Amino acid sequence: MNNNGENFGPDLSRIPRGFVGRDYIMRPGFEDVVRGSKLKNGMVVLYEDPVFRRDPEERHEASAMTLNHILMTSRWCEVTDFVQMRPDLISFVGLYADGTKISRTCNRSLYFYVKN
Secondary structure, three states, rough: OOOOOOOOOHHHOOOOOOOOOOOOOOOOOOEEEEHHOOOOOOEEEOOOOOHHHOOHHHHHHHHHHHHHHHHHOOOOEEEEEEEEEEEOOEEEEEEEEEOOEEEEEEEEEOOEEOOO
């Protein structure tokens, strides 16, 4: 935000910071579960199935590829640039609380936690 109160860039404050463990369970009233095909731009999401989330503790000794996967799957992100690629695939750019963006492509049948 500049001195005139104008906002330049996305509001990252609504995206939770930090890593989410594989044992995370949704908090009713704060989150919902939504199929990937129903995602929309602006939703703040995290993979629902722990099989698709990496253990954040692995990041301390991870290879670059594993670290990238941990950064992508073990943090909340805002859905931007959502596209239905094929009948079975979706793609979006995840915007994370630290301002990084990572493109994500997955099967549309996967479920996500979505912040209310």
